[in-house]
Amino acid sequence: MSLTWTDHVTGRRGHLVIDRLVRGVSSGGLRMREGCTLDEVAGLARGMTMKEALHYNPEGRYIPLGGAKGGIDCDPRDPEAYGVLVRYLRAMRPHIEHFWTTGEDLGLTQDLVDRAAAEAGLVSSIQAVYPLLDDEAAARRRLADAFAVDVDGIGLDELAGGCGVAESVLTALDRAGVPRAGTRVSVQGFGTMGGATARFLARAGLKIVAVADVKGTIVHPDGLDVEALLAARDAHGTVDRAALRADDAELPGDAWLSADVDVLVPAAVSYAVDAGNQAGITARWIVEAANMPVLPEAEELLAARGITVLPDVVVNSATNAWWWWTLFGDIGADPDEAFAHIRSSMRALVEQVLARAERDGTTPRAAAHGVVADRLPVIAERFGWYA
Incomplete structure (x- = not known):
């Protein structure tokens, strides 16, 4: 199911794609960026279906949901962005209440989503999943407690995804x-x-x-002071250049791509790597x-070069x-347990995918x-094809 909404105040458009329902519910974040399209959101929704299935564990308390995604064609730095976000959530309220659980994605923080959701009259951006919980009150307390955890100046919720990315890198190494x-x-x-x-x-x-942000690429051949850069970034991930060391250098924005490194981590926009660059x-x-930073034709060329x-x-x-x-309830609100x-x-999961790719002579994506x-x-078969 796909929907396109037009904001009556600004004329900006927003999209929602529900790729699949499992137990009547889907999961996928809401992004906000200038130029966001329905096709982009549809691709992301398909990706969410796959992410949910990849973490299916029949013995776990968490049973994967279906996949969905939302997107708003608006620069999150635009002064009108917050109003657009609130109106989008109001328009999508019936879907959020019953079928779609959502949260932060590119351009939006969870705090902002939560504030806008409350203003839009929603109980929560994930309220559609509440009927599936054994003890809703305890589950909501557990998640709220986890979101309140701070680990060396950064919230546990902001660290969880990066922990998974880092472990993927380490597994490959x-x-x-x-x-x-x-x-x-x-x-x-x-x-x-x-x-x-x-x-x-x-x-x-x-x-x-x-490290690249909207202002350019910060480099140091012996390694950047990551903690200092983290402490100097704003809500959009832009680093205050006043925090740079004297021997840190600044290069153009695309310099991250051709840096002399072993590992590239595109962690910003979709379609960052194309057949040309x-x-x-x-x-x-x-x-x-x-999500979707490497275009398919680029991936084919990279694979041919052994990357x-x-x-x-x-x-x-x-x-x-x-x-x-x-x-x-598979884990509690404890950072050590979560990590x-x-x-x-x-x-x-990464071991399984890489082993299958090696066995089949194909790419990790195909695996x-x-x-x-x-x-x-x-x-x-367990939960129904259309539930």
């Missing part, structure tokens, strides 16, 4: 026998996902030598922290899964799609 210490990384985007990924990788001993990439791995793309449907799936593991569960789950193809009928 370990399988290839590449030492973590000294492995060089370039990160595009320093918001929730990019910033958290950089923190976890730096703490694992890797060197973050390039992929030629400048020398990294061994591209790890998709953002491995770890796909978004696997790599950034821990953000969504952490919400549900916490809400359904341990994310790491073990993501390592098992992930194969895992999903195996699991969706199992989920459908």
